Amino acid sequence: MRYDASHKDETRTRVLKAAARAIRAQGPFQVGVAGVMSEAGLTHGGFYAHFASKDDLVAAGVAQMFEETRARIDRVTEGLEGADAVSAYIDFYLSALHRDSRVSGCPLPFLAADAPRLPDVARRAFADGVAGMHERMAERLAAIGRPEAEADAQSLLAEMVGALALARADPDPIRSDAILAASRAALKARFNLEPKS
Numbered sequence: 786m787r788y789d790a791s792h793k794d795e796t797r798t799r800v801l802k803a804a805a806r807a808i809r810a811q812g813p814f815q816v817g818v819a820g821v822m823s824e825a826g827l828t829h830g831g832f833y834a835h836f837a838s839k840d841d842l843v844a845a846g847v848a849q850m851f852e853e854t855r856a857r858i859d860r861v862t863e864g865l866e867g868a869d870a871v872s873a874y875i876d877f878y879l880s881a882l883h884r885d886s887r888v889s890g891c892p893l894p895f896l897a898a899d900a901p902r903l904p905d906v907a908r909r910a911f912a913d914g915v916a917g918m919h920e921r922m923a924e925r926l927a928a929i930g931r932p933e934a935e936a937d938a939q940s941l942l943a944e945m946v947g948a949l950a951l952a953r954a955d956p957d958p959i960r961s962d963a964i965l966a967a968s969r970a971a972l973k974a975r976f977n978l979e980p981k982s
Contacts, residue, residue, distance in 0.1 A: 796901075800842075803821045804816065804852060806845050808965035813896065814902075816839075840904040850896075850914070853889070861873055861981075867925075874925075878891065878966050879972075881965065883961060884952050891946070892911075893918070900912075919935075923935050941972060948964055
């Protein structure tokens with residue numbers, strides 16, 4: 786049976802979503818081709834119709850994780866502009882919901898420690914994803930008049946990723962919530978995002 790290009794694209798998307806979930810759940814080094822293909826509802830034999838190697842699968846899965854994050858940022862900030870959009874994103878990123886979404890959250894806390902050991906193709910996908918997040922945040926910060934939007938965006942991302950990683954690692958829910966709340970408050974104060982009374 787012959788399939789058209791859209792079928793191949795849909796199949797590849799299913800595999801990429803399965804790979805992204807597997808990377809988040811197991812880490813990039815434990816991901817198995819057979820497991821990803823099975824979760825996507827496909828046989829192992831179909832793998833090479835989409836990817837040249839497991840390294841290519843991991844790289845594409847990393848890129849998929851950043852694409853999912855980009856879509857989520859857009860949903861969280863839909864209809865918002867300026868400071869409201871930045872504030873909403875901080876609230877989402879440093880929320881208990883995002884902390885507890887370990888199989889669908891931002892790839893940065895999942896992958897930052899592993900990135901230096903990833904194959905080059907996956908490291909490039911990670912670096913491109915980080916650059917894309919940084920660029921989008923810098924644009925939003927520039928729109929609210931931050932003169933050092935590029936540097937501010939790097940600092941903002943670093944603090945959010947660090948706070949989320951620490952909150953996920955702490956088994957005490959009270960301490961974990963406190964990490965998120967303190968970082969949210971500090972970032973909003975630093976970027977002058979508190980509601981005007």
